[in-house]
Amino acid sequence: MSDNQNLLAEQRRALILDEVRRRGGVRVNELTRRLNVSDMTVRRDLDALARQGVIEKVHGGAVPLAEASTHEPGFEAKSSLEQGAKEDIARAAAAMAAPGSAIALSGGTTTYALAQHLLDVPDLTVVTNSVRVADVFHTAQRPAAGGAPRPGAATVVLTGGVRTPSDSLVGPVADQAIRSLHFDVLFLGVHGISVQAGLSTPNLAEAETNRRLVCSARRVVVVADHTKWGTVGLSSFARLDEIETLVTDGGLSAEARAEMAEHLPGLVVAGEEDAA
Template identity: 85%
Template sequence: MGDNHNLLAEQRRALILDEVRRRGGVRVNELTRKLNVSDMTVRRDLDALAHQGVVEKVHGGAVPVAEASTHEPGFEAKSGMEQGAKEAIARAAAGLVTAGSAIALTGGTTTYAVAHQLLDVPDLTVVTNSVRVADVFHSGQRRAGGRGPRPGAATVVLTGGVRTPSDSLVGPVADQAIRSLHFDLLFLGVHGLSVEAGLTTPNLAEAETNRQFVRSARRVVVVADHTKWGTVGLSSFASLEEVATLVTDAGIPQVLRAEISEHVAEVVVAGEPESGADG
Protein backbone atom coordinates (compact mmCIF):
# COMPACT_ATOMS: atom_id res chain seq x y z
CA MET A 1 0.00 0.00 0.00
CA GLY A 2 2.81 2.35 1.01
CA ASP A 3 4.72 1.60 -2.22
CA ASN A 4 1.63 2.27 -4.28
CA HIS A 5 1.13 5.57 -2.50
CA ASN A 6 4.74 6.55 -3.25
CA LEU A 7 4.38 5.58 -6.89
CA LEU A 8 1.27 7.73 -7.17
CA ALA A 9 3.05 10.64 -5.50
CA GLU A 10 5.98 10.27 -7.93
CA GLN A 11 3.64 10.19 -10.91
CA ARG A 12 1.76 13.20 -9.58
CA ARG A 13 4.95 15.16 -9.03
CA ALA A 14 6.19 14.32 -12.52
CA LEU A 15 2.89 15.63 -13.93
CA ILE A 16 3.12 18.80 -11.84
CA LEU A 17 6.71 19.43 -12.94
CA ASP A 18 5.69 18.90 -16.56
CA GLU A 19 2.88 21.47 -16.17
CA VAL A 20 5.21 24.00 -14.51
CA ARG A 21 7.80 23.69 -17.27
CA ARG A 22 5.30 23.67 -20.11
CA ARG A 23 3.32 26.67 -18.92
CA GLY A 24 5.84 28.65 -16.92
CA GLY A 25 3.85 28.29 -13.68
CA VAL A 26 0.93 26.58 -11.95
CA ARG A 27 -1.59 27.47 -9.26
CA VAL A 28 -2.43 25.24 -6.29
CA ASN A 29 -6.21 25.46 -6.78
CA GLU A 30 -5.78 24.49 -10.43
CA LEU A 31 -3.75 21.39 -9.50
CA THR A 32 -6.22 20.24 -6.84
CA ARG A 33 -8.95 20.23 -9.49
CA LYS A 34 -6.81 18.68 -12.21
CA LEU A 35 -5.31 15.92 -10.05
CA ASN A 36 -8.37 15.46 -7.82
CA VAL A 37 -6.35 15.64 -4.60
CA SER A 38 -6.44 17.87 -1.53
CA ASP A 39 -4.85 21.27 -1.18
CA MET A 40 -2.46 19.83 1.42
CA THR A 41 -1.34 17.03 -0.94
CA VAL A 42 -0.53 19.53 -3.70
CA ARG A 43 1.40 21.74 -1.29
CA ARG A 44 3.36 18.69 -0.10
CA ASP A 45 4.16 17.82 -3.73
CA LEU A 46 5.33 21.39 -4.39
CA ASP A 47 7.47 21.26 -1.23
CA ALA A 48 9.08 18.03 -2.47
CA LEU A 49 9.75 19.51 -5.94
CA ALA A 50 11.12 22.71 -4.40
CA HIS A 51 13.39 20.56 -2.21
CA GLN A 52 14.68 18.84 -5.39
CA GLY A 53 15.45 22.32 -6.73
CA VAL A 54 13.28 22.01 -9.86
CA VAL A 55 10.51 24.46 -8.95
CA GLU A 56 10.29 27.62 -6.90
CA LYS A 57 7.23 28.14 -4.71
CA VAL A 58 5.40 31.43 -5.10
CA HIS A 59 2.23 32.71 -3.47
CA GLY A 60 -0.57 30.35 -4.49
CA GLY A 61 1.54 28.11 -6.72
CA ALA A 62 4.95 27.43 -8.24
CA VAL A 63 7.17 28.53 -11.14
CA PRO A 64 10.22 26.90 -12.78
CA VAL A 65 13.58 27.58 -11.18
CA ALA A 66 15.32 30.33 -13.16
CA GLU A 67 18.81 29.29 -14.24
CA ALA A 68 21.73 31.69 -13.92
CA SER A 69 22.69 31.17 -17.58
CA THR A 70 21.00 33.15 -20.34
CA HIS A 71 19.74 29.93 -21.96
CA GLU A 72 16.55 29.19 -20.11
CA PRO A 73 15.89 25.43 -19.98
CA GLY A 74 12.15 26.04 -19.89
CA PHE A 75 12.26 27.13 -23.52
CA GLU A 76 14.18 24.02 -24.62
CA ALA A 77 11.92 21.77 -22.54
CA LYS A 78 8.83 23.36 -24.08
CA SER A 79 10.28 23.14 -27.58
CA GLY A 80 10.16 19.36 -27.34
CA MET A 81 6.48 19.27 -26.36
CA GLU A 82 3.99 18.55 -29.15
CA GLN A 83 6.73 19.18 -31.72
CA GLY A 84 4.89 17.67 -34.71
CA ALA A 85 1.76 19.68 -33.92
CA LYS A 86 3.75 22.89 -33.59
CA GLU A 87 5.43 22.37 -36.98
CA ALA A 88 2.07 21.76 -38.67
CA ILE A 89 0.55 24.82 -36.96
CA ALA A 90 3.55 26.95 -37.99
CA ARG A 91 3.23 25.96 -41.66
CA ALA A 92 -0.50 26.72 -41.68
CA ALA A 93 0.02 30.05 -39.89
CA ALA A 94 2.78 31.14 -42.29
CA GLY A 95 0.33 30.65 -45.15
CA LEU A 96 -1.66 33.63 -43.84
CA VAL A 97 1.24 36.06 -44.41
CA THR A 98 1.65 38.04 -47.63
CA ALA A 99 4.90 39.59 -48.87
CA GLY A 100 5.57 43.14 -47.75
CA SER A 101 3.26 43.09 -44.73
CA ALA A 102 3.93 44.26 -41.19
CA ILE A 103 3.50 41.45 -38.70
CA ALA A 104 4.14 40.88 -35.00
CA LEU A 105 5.09 37.72 -33.10
CA THR A 106 4.95 37.31 -29.33
CA GLY A 107 7.23 34.98 -27.37
CA GLY A 108 6.83 31.22 -27.05
CA THR A 109 7.86 28.01 -28.73
CA THR A 110 4.96 27.93 -31.23
CA THR A 111 5.61 31.47 -32.52
CA TYR A 112 9.29 30.50 -32.68
CA ALA A 113 8.29 27.67 -35.05
CA VAL A 114 6.20 30.16 -37.09
CA ALA A 115 9.24 32.46 -37.44
CA HIS A 116 11.23 29.66 -39.12
CA GLN A 117 8.44 29.22 -41.68
CA LEU A 118 8.43 32.95 -42.52
CA LEU A 119 12.08 33.27 -43.58
CA ASP A 120 11.24 32.93 -47.27
CA VAL A 121 8.43 35.53 -47.28
CA PRO A 122 10.02 38.66 -48.81
CA ASP A 123 10.03 42.21 -47.45
CA LEU A 124 8.36 41.62 -44.11
CA THR A 125 8.51 44.06 -41.23
CA VAL A 126 8.53 41.97 -38.05
CA VAL A 127 7.83 43.38 -34.59
CA THR A 128 8.60 41.01 -31.73
CA ASN A 129 9.29 40.97 -27.99
CA SER A 130 10.96 37.56 -28.31
CA VAL A 131 14.74 37.43 -28.31
CA ARG A 132 14.49 33.92 -29.81
CA VAL A 133 12.24 35.02 -32.68
CA ALA A 134 14.52 37.96 -33.51
CA ASP A 135 17.49 35.54 -33.60
CA VAL A 136 15.68 33.27 -36.08
CA PHE A 137 15.33 36.13 -38.57
CA HIS A 138 18.84 37.41 -37.92
CA SER A 139 20.41 33.97 -38.61
CA GLY A 140 18.10 33.14 -41.50
CA GLN A 141 18.77 36.39 -43.33
CA ARG A 142 22.52 35.74 -43.48
CA ARG A 143 22.30 32.11 -44.44
CA ALA A 144 23.20 32.76 -48.08
CA GLY A 145 26.88 33.22 -47.13
CA GLY A 146 26.89 36.96 -47.77
CA ARG A 147 28.05 39.40 -45.13
CA GLY A 148 24.95 41.60 -45.22
CA PRO A 149 21.25 40.70 -45.18
CA ARG A 150 19.99 39.02 -48.35
CA PRO A 151 17.59 40.90 -50.68
CA GLY A 152 14.03 40.82 -49.40
CA ALA A 153 15.16 40.00 -45.84
CA ALA A 154 12.83 41.01 -43.05
CA THR A 155 13.25 44.23 -41.13
CA VAL A 156 13.09 43.16 -37.48
CA VAL A 157 12.02 45.49 -34.67
CA LEU A 158 12.86 43.99 -31.26
CA THR A 159 11.18 45.74 -28.34
CA GLY A 160 13.04 46.61 -25.18
CA GLY A 161 11.88 45.39 -21.81
CA VAL A 162 12.60 42.98 -18.97
CA ARG A 163 13.38 39.40 -19.94
CA THR A 164 11.06 36.63 -18.69
CA PRO A 165 12.10 32.96 -18.15
CA SER A 166 10.70 32.19 -21.62
CA ASP A 167 12.96 34.83 -23.25
CA SER A 168 10.22 37.37 -23.91
CA LEU A 169 10.66 41.07 -23.21
CA VAL A 170 7.86 42.54 -21.11
CA GLY A 171 7.03 45.48 -18.86
CA PRO A 172 6.52 49.24 -19.39
CA VAL A 173 9.38 49.68 -21.90
CA ALA A 174 8.01 46.89 -24.14
CA ASP A 175 4.43 48.17 -23.73
CA GLN A 176 5.43 51.72 -24.76
CA ALA A 177 7.18 50.48 -27.92
CA ILE A 178 4.27 48.26 -28.98
CA ARG A 179 1.69 50.97 -28.27
CA SER A 180 3.31 53.26 -30.87
CA LEU A 181 3.23 50.64 -33.66
CA HIS A 182 0.54 49.13 -35.88
CA PHE A 183 0.70 45.79 -37.69
CA ASP A 184 -1.49 43.88 -40.13
CA LEU A 185 -1.19 40.54 -38.39
CA LEU A 186 -0.28 39.40 -34.88
CA PHE A 187 0.81 35.82 -34.17
CA LEU A 188 0.08 35.23 -30.54
CA GLY A 189 1.35 32.31 -28.47
CA VAL A 190 -0.54 31.50 -25.25
CA HIS A 191 0.04 29.50 -22.08
CA GLY A 192 -3.61 28.51 -22.04
CA LEU A 193 -7.00 29.32 -23.44
CA SER A 194 -10.57 28.50 -22.55
CA VAL A 195 -14.04 29.73 -23.47
CA GLU A 196 -14.57 31.29 -20.03
CA ALA A 197 -11.13 32.79 -19.32
CA GLY A 198 -10.09 33.53 -22.91
CA LEU A 199 -6.32 33.81 -23.49
CA THR A 200 -4.21 33.55 -20.36
CA THR A 201 -0.64 33.56 -19.01
CA PRO A 202 0.75 33.02 -15.49
CA ASN A 203 3.02 36.07 -15.91
CA LEU A 204 1.24 39.36 -15.07
CA ALA A 205 3.72 41.62 -16.90
CA GLU A 206 3.53 39.39 -19.99
CA ALA A 207 -0.27 39.61 -19.89
CA GLU A 208 -0.11 43.42 -20.06
CA THR A 209 2.42 43.34 -22.92
CA ASN A 210 0.23 40.85 -24.83
CA ARG A 211 -2.74 43.17 -24.26
CA GLN A 212 -0.81 45.96 -26.00
CA PHE A 213 0.02 43.63 -28.91
CA VAL A 214 -3.69 42.79 -29.35
CA ARG A 215 -4.63 46.51 -29.35
CA SER A 216 -2.02 47.33 -32.01
CA ALA A 217 -3.02 44.54 -34.42
CA ARG A 218 -5.56 44.68 -37.23
CA ARG A 219 -5.95 40.91 -37.09
CA VAL A 220 -5.11 38.55 -34.22
CA VAL A 221 -4.02 34.99 -35.03
CA VAL A 222 -3.61 32.64 -32.05
CA VAL A 223 -1.26 29.68 -32.59
CA ALA A 224 -1.93 26.98 -29.97
CA ASP A 225 -1.78 23.18 -29.99
CA HIS A 226 -4.62 21.15 -28.44
CA THR A 227 -2.84 20.74 -25.06
CA LYS A 228 -3.37 24.46 -24.34
CA TRP A 229 -7.17 24.07 -24.26
CA GLY A 230 -8.79 24.22 -20.86
CA THR A 231 -5.56 25.49 -19.29
CA VAL A 232 -6.07 28.71 -17.32
CA GLY A 233 -3.11 30.88 -16.34
CA LEU A 234 -3.23 33.52 -13.63
CA SER A 235 -4.06 36.47 -15.86
CA SER A 236 -6.46 36.86 -18.81
CA PHE A 237 -5.36 39.29 -21.53
CA ALA A 238 -7.94 38.81 -24.31
CA SER A 239 -11.28 37.14 -24.94
CA LEU A 240 -11.81 34.55 -27.69
CA GLU A 241 -14.00 37.12 -29.48
CA GLU A 242 -10.91 39.27 -30.07
CA VAL A 243 -9.27 36.42 -32.03
CA ALA A 244 -9.81 36.53 -35.81
CA THR A 245 -8.14 33.17 -36.51
CA LEU A 246 -7.15 30.25 -34.33
CA VAL A 247 -4.58 27.87 -35.80
CA THR A 248 -4.52 24.59 -33.86
CA ASP A 249 -3.84 20.91 -34.57
CA ALA A 250 -5.88 17.79 -35.25
CA GLY A 251 -5.65 16.67 -31.60
CA ILE A 252 -8.53 18.98 -30.78
CA PRO A 253 -11.84 17.08 -30.37
CA GLN A 254 -14.72 17.78 -32.77
CA VAL A 255 -17.06 18.80 -29.95
CA LEU A 256 -14.56 21.42 -28.80
CA ARG A 257 -14.09 22.71 -32.36
CA ALA A 258 -17.81 23.42 -32.59
CA GLU A 259 -17.73 25.29 -29.28
CA ILE A 260 -14.67 27.34 -30.28
CA SER A 261 -16.25 28.22 -33.64
CA GLU A 262 -19.06 29.99 -31.78
CA HIS A 263 -16.51 32.49 -30.41
CA VAL A 264 -13.69 32.62 -32.99
CA ALA A 265 -14.39 33.77 -36.56
CA GLU A 266 -12.05 31.27 -38.25
CA VAL A 267 -10.60 28.00 -36.94
CA VAL A 268 -7.79 26.42 -38.97
CA VAL A 269 -6.93 22.83 -38.04
CA ALA A 270 -3.37 22.25 -39.26
CA GLY A 271 -2.65 19.00 -41.02
CA GLU A 272 -6.25 18.50 -42.12
CA PRO A 273 -7.91 19.43 -45.42
CA GLU A 274 -9.93 22.66 -45.17
CA SER A 275 -13.24 20.81 -45.52
CA GLY A 276 -12.48 18.68 -42.46
CA ALA A 277 -11.68 21.65 -40.29
CA ASP A 278 -15.22 22.41 -39.21
CA GLY A 279 -16.33 18.81 -38.80
Protein backbone atom coordinates (compact mmCIF):
# COMPACT_ATOMS: atom_id res chain seq x y z
CA MET A 1 0.00 0.00 0.00
CA SER A 2 2.75 2.44 -1.02
CA ASP A 3 0.23 5.12 -2.05
CA ASN A 4 -0.71 5.48 1.61
CA GLN A 5 2.49 7.33 2.44
CA ASN A 6 0.79 10.54 1.36
CA LEU A 7 -2.44 9.98 3.28
CA LEU A 8 -3.60 12.66 5.66
CA ALA A 9 -3.35 11.72 9.32
CA GLU A 10 -7.13 11.48 9.66
CA GLN A 11 -7.39 9.10 6.68
CA ARG A 12 -4.51 7.00 7.96
CA ARG A 13 -6.06 6.69 11.41
CA ALA A 14 -9.40 5.70 9.90
CA LEU A 15 -7.62 2.86 8.06
CA ILE A 16 -5.89 1.78 11.27
CA LEU A 17 -9.16 1.81 13.21
CA ASP A 18 -10.86 -0.27 10.50
CA GLU A 19 -8.02 -2.79 10.61
CA VAL A 20 -8.18 -3.03 14.42
CA ARG A 21 -11.93 -3.61 14.39
CA ARG A 22 -11.87 -6.04 11.46
CA ARG A 23 -9.05 -8.21 12.80
CA GLY A 24 -9.52 -7.71 16.52
CA GLY A 25 -6.04 -6.25 16.91
CA VAL A 26 -2.93 -5.16 15.00
CA ARG A 27 0.80 -4.92 15.60
CA VAL A 28 2.87 -1.79 15.01
CA ASN A 29 5.26 -3.51 12.60
CA GLU A 30 2.31 -4.74 10.50
CA LEU A 31 0.95 -1.21 10.23
CA THR A 32 4.30 0.29 9.25
CA ARG A 33 4.53 -2.15 6.33
CA ARG A 34 0.89 -1.81 5.32
CA LEU A 35 0.84 2.00 5.44
CA ASN A 36 4.46 2.54 4.37
CA VAL A 37 5.13 4.97 7.22
CA SER A 38 7.58 5.07 10.10
CA ASP A 39 7.24 3.28 13.41
CA MET A 40 7.02 6.68 15.14
CA THR A 41 4.13 7.79 12.87
CA VAL A 42 2.14 4.64 13.64
CA ARG A 43 2.70 5.05 17.38
CA ARG A 44 1.53 8.67 17.21
CA ASP A 45 -1.58 7.52 15.34
CA LEU A 46 -2.27 4.85 17.97
CA ASP A 47 -1.82 7.45 20.72
CA ALA A 48 -4.35 9.72 19.01
CA LEU A 49 -6.89 6.91 18.58
CA ALA A 50 -6.43 5.85 22.20
CA ARG A 51 -7.10 9.42 23.36
CA GLN A 52 -10.31 9.38 21.31
CA GLY A 53 -11.35 6.28 23.23
CA VAL A 54 -11.76 3.96 20.23
CA ILE A 55 -8.79 1.61 20.73
CA GLU A 56 -6.67 0.32 23.60
CA LYS A 57 -2.89 0.29 23.22
CA VAL A 58 -1.16 -2.94 24.18
CA HIS A 59 2.48 -4.00 24.02
CA GLY A 60 3.53 -3.84 20.37
CA GLY A 61 0.16 -2.82 18.96
CA ALA A 62 -3.52 -2.11 19.67
CA VAL A 63 -6.87 -3.86 20.20
CA PRO A 64 -10.46 -2.59 20.02
CA LEU A 65 -11.76 -0.86 23.10
CA ALA A 66 -14.37 -3.10 24.69
CA GLU A 67 -17.45 -0.96 25.37
CA ALA A 68 -20.58 -1.99 27.18
CA SER A 69 -23.78 -1.78 25.15
CA THR A 70 -24.96 0.87 27.65
CA HIS A 71 -21.93 3.14 27.16
CA GLU A 72 -22.86 6.53 25.69
CA PRO A 73 -20.03 9.00 24.95
CA GLY A 74 -20.71 12.70 25.40
CA PHE A 75 -21.19 15.12 22.50
CA GLU A 76 -17.68 16.57 22.69
CA ALA A 77 -16.05 13.13 22.70
CA LYS A 78 -18.04 12.02 19.65
CA SER A 79 -17.55 15.29 17.76
CA SER A 80 -13.79 14.65 17.50
CA LEU A 81 -14.31 11.32 15.67
CA GLU A 82 -14.53 10.90 11.87
CA GLN A 83 -14.86 14.64 11.28
CA GLY A 84 -14.08 14.48 7.57
CA ALA A 85 -16.55 11.65 7.03
CA LYS A 86 -19.31 13.50 8.88
CA GLU A 87 -18.74 16.60 6.76
CA ASP A 88 -19.00 14.56 3.54
CA ILE A 89 -22.16 12.84 4.78
CA ALA A 90 -23.72 16.15 5.82
CA ARG A 91 -23.07 17.69 2.42
CA ALA A 92 -24.65 14.74 0.59
CA ALA A 93 -27.66 14.53 2.91
CA ALA A 94 -28.40 18.26 2.70
CA ALA A 95 -29.22 17.82 -0.99
CA MET A 96 -32.18 15.64 0.06
CA ALA A 97 -33.94 18.49 1.89
CA ALA A 98 -36.40 20.28 -0.40
CA PRO A 99 -37.09 24.01 0.11
CA GLY A 100 -40.30 24.59 2.04
CA SER A 101 -40.45 21.07 3.47
CA ALA A 102 -40.98 19.94 7.06
CA ILE A 103 -37.98 17.97 8.30
CA ALA A 104 -36.84 16.45 11.57
CA LEU A 105 -33.28 16.12 12.82
CA SER A 106 -32.44 13.78 15.67
CA GLY A 107 -29.59 14.34 18.07
CA GLY A 108 -25.98 13.48 17.22
CA THR A 109 -22.77 14.95 15.87
CA THR A 110 -23.54 13.99 12.25
CA THR A 111 -26.94 15.68 12.32
CA TYR A 112 -25.19 18.66 13.93
CA ALA A 113 -22.87 18.85 10.91
CA LEU A 114 -25.90 18.45 8.62
CA ALA A 115 -27.72 21.35 10.29
CA GLN A 116 -24.95 23.71 9.21
CA HIS A 117 -25.43 22.66 5.58
CA LEU A 118 -29.19 23.15 5.81
CA LEU A 119 -28.92 26.84 6.65
CA ASP A 120 -29.03 27.72 2.95
CA VAL A 121 -32.18 25.67 2.21
CA PRO A 122 -35.03 28.22 2.28
CA ASP A 123 -38.29 28.04 4.20
CA LEU A 124 -37.67 24.82 6.12
CA THR A 125 -39.67 23.85 9.15
CA VAL A 126 -37.23 22.00 11.39
CA VAL A 127 -38.28 19.86 14.34
CA THR A 128 -35.42 18.61 16.49
CA ASN A 129 -34.77 17.09 19.89
CA SER A 130 -31.14 18.23 19.72
CA VAL A 131 -30.11 21.30 21.69
CA ARG A 132 -26.98 21.59 19.53
CA VAL A 133 -28.92 21.48 16.26
CA ALA A 134 -31.38 24.11 17.47
CA ASP A 135 -28.44 26.34 18.45
CA VAL A 136 -27.01 26.12 14.91
CA PHE A 137 -30.17 27.62 13.42
CA HIS A 138 -30.70 30.08 16.27
CA THR A 139 -27.17 31.49 16.02
CA ALA A 140 -27.19 31.73 12.23
CA GLN A 141 -30.62 33.34 12.01
CA ARG A 142 -30.38 35.76 14.93
CA PRO A 143 -31.10 39.21 13.42
CA ALA A 144 -28.86 42.16 14.09
CA ALA A 145 -30.07 44.64 16.67
CA GLY A 146 -33.33 46.10 15.43
CA GLY A 147 -33.30 43.97 12.28
CA ALA A 148 -35.76 41.43 10.96
CA PRO A 149 -35.06 37.72 10.41
CA ARG A 150 -33.62 37.04 6.96
CA PRO A 151 -36.09 35.94 4.24
CA GLY A 152 -36.41 32.17 3.96
CA ALA A 153 -35.10 31.53 7.46
CA ALA A 154 -36.08 28.19 8.95
CA THR A 155 -38.81 27.82 11.53
CA VAL A 156 -37.32 25.69 14.32
CA VAL A 157 -39.29 23.66 16.87
CA LEU A 158 -37.26 22.25 19.76
CA THR A 159 -38.95 19.47 21.70
CA GLY A 160 -38.80 19.40 25.46
CA GLY A 161 -37.47 16.48 27.45
CA VAL A 162 -34.60 15.21 29.58
CA ARG A 163 -31.11 15.95 28.30
CA THR A 164 -28.80 13.02 27.44
CA PRO A 165 -24.96 13.00 27.40
CA SER A 166 -25.16 13.67 23.65
CA ASP A 167 -27.33 16.78 24.25
CA SER A 168 -30.55 15.22 22.95
CA LEU A 169 -33.91 15.79 24.63
CA VAL A 170 -35.73 12.51 25.29
CA GLY A 171 -38.45 11.00 27.43
CA PRO A 172 -42.26 11.38 27.72
CA VAL A 173 -42.33 15.14 27.09
CA ALA A 174 -40.36 14.80 23.84
CA ASP A 175 -42.37 11.73 22.81
CA GLN A 176 -45.69 13.54 23.30
CA ALA A 177 -44.55 16.56 21.28
CA ILE A 178 -43.36 14.39 18.39
CA ARG A 179 -46.44 12.13 18.37
CA SER A 180 -48.71 14.89 17.04
CA LEU A 181 -46.34 15.98 14.23
CA HIS A 182 -45.69 14.73 10.70
CA PHE A 183 -42.44 15.23 8.77
CA ASP A 184 -41.63 14.98 5.07
CA VAL A 185 -38.23 13.52 5.95
CA LEU A 186 -36.38 12.55 9.12
CA PHE A 187 -32.59 12.80 9.17
CA LEU A 188 -31.58 10.33 11.85
CA GLY A 189 -28.22 9.88 13.52
CA VAL A 190 -27.51 6.51 15.16
CA HIS A 191 -25.20 4.95 17.70
CA GLY A 192 -25.12 1.64 15.84
CA ILE A 193 -26.54 -0.13 12.81
CA SER A 194 -26.49 -3.85 11.96
CA VAL A 195 -28.53 -6.45 10.11
CA GLN A 196 -29.50 -8.27 13.28
CA ALA A 197 -30.21 -5.33 15.62
CA GLY A 198 -31.26 -2.70 13.08
CA LEU A 199 -30.78 0.81 14.51
CA SER A 200 -29.80 0.92 18.17
CA THR A 201 -28.74 3.23 20.99
CA PRO A 202 -27.36 2.70 24.52
CA ASN A 203 -30.03 5.00 26.00
CA LEU A 204 -33.47 3.43 26.60
CA ALA A 205 -35.34 6.75 26.69
CA GLU A 206 -33.61 7.91 23.51
CA ALA A 207 -34.65 4.66 21.80
CA GLU A 208 -38.31 5.41 22.51
CA THR A 209 -38.00 9.02 21.31
CA ASN A 210 -36.29 7.83 18.13
CA ARG A 211 -39.14 5.37 17.57
CA ARG A 212 -41.58 8.28 17.71
CA LEU A 213 -39.48 10.23 15.19
CA VAL A 214 -39.42 7.28 12.79
CA CYS A 215 -43.19 6.75 13.09
CA SER A 216 -43.88 10.43 12.34
CA ALA A 217 -41.80 10.60 9.15
CA ARG A 218 -42.82 9.86 5.56
CA ARG A 219 -39.15 9.17 4.70
CA VAL A 220 -36.28 8.15 6.98
CA VAL A 221 -32.72 9.02 5.99
CA VAL A 222 -30.02 7.68 8.31
CA VAL A 223 -26.76 9.64 8.42
CA ALA A 224 -23.99 7.48 9.85
CA ASP A 225 -20.28 7.10 9.18
CA HIS A 226 -18.80 3.69 8.44
CA THR A 227 -17.72 3.03 12.04
CA LYS A 228 -21.38 2.69 13.08
CA TRP A 229 -21.83 -0.45 10.96
CA GLY A 230 -21.73 -3.53 13.17
CA THR A 231 -22.10 -1.54 16.40
CA VAL A 232 -25.00 -2.58 18.65
CA GLY A 233 -26.40 -0.52 21.54
CA LEU A 234 -28.60 -1.70 24.39
CA SER A 235 -31.94 -0.93 22.72
CA SER A 236 -33.07 -1.33 19.10
CA PHE A 237 -35.62 1.20 17.85
CA ALA A 238 -36.05 0.55 14.11
CA ARG A 239 -35.57 -2.21 11.54
CA LEU A 240 -33.48 -1.70 8.43
CA ASP A 241 -36.55 -2.02 6.21
CA GLU A 242 -37.98 1.10 7.89
CA ILE A 243 -35.13 3.16 6.41
CA GLU A 244 -35.40 4.61 2.93
CA THR A 245 -31.77 5.69 2.55
CA LEU A 246 -28.49 5.37 4.45
CA VAL A 247 -25.95 8.12 3.77
CA THR A 248 -22.47 7.02 4.81
CA ASP A 249 -18.84 7.63 3.77
CA GLY A 250 -16.23 6.00 1.57
CA GLY A 251 -14.61 4.22 4.51
CA LEU A 252 -17.28 1.53 4.34
CA SER A 253 -15.77 -1.80 3.27
CA ALA A 254 -16.88 -3.65 0.15
CA GLU A 255 -18.21 -6.48 2.32
CA ALA A 256 -20.34 -4.10 4.37
CA ARG A 257 -21.65 -2.41 1.22
CA ALA A 258 -22.72 -5.74 -0.21
CA GLU A 259 -24.45 -6.70 3.04
CA MET A 260 -26.23 -3.35 3.24
CA ALA A 261 -27.39 -3.61 -0.36
CA GLU A 262 -29.28 -6.77 0.55
CA HIS A 263 -31.22 -5.11 3.35
CA LEU A 264 -31.53 -1.39 2.53
CA PRO A 265 -33.61 0.20 -0.25
CA GLY A 266 -31.10 3.02 -0.75
CA LEU A 267 -27.38 3.47 -0.03
CA VAL A 268 -25.56 6.74 -0.73
CA VAL A 269 -21.79 6.81 -0.25
CA ALA A 270 -20.80 10.46 0.13
CA GLY A 271 -18.38 11.51 -2.60
CA GLU A 272 -19.38 8.62 -4.83
CA GLU A 273 -22.89 9.79 -5.80
CA ASP A 274 -21.89 10.64 -9.39
CA ALA A 275 -20.21 7.28 -9.88
CA ALA A 276 -23.27 5.51 -8.46
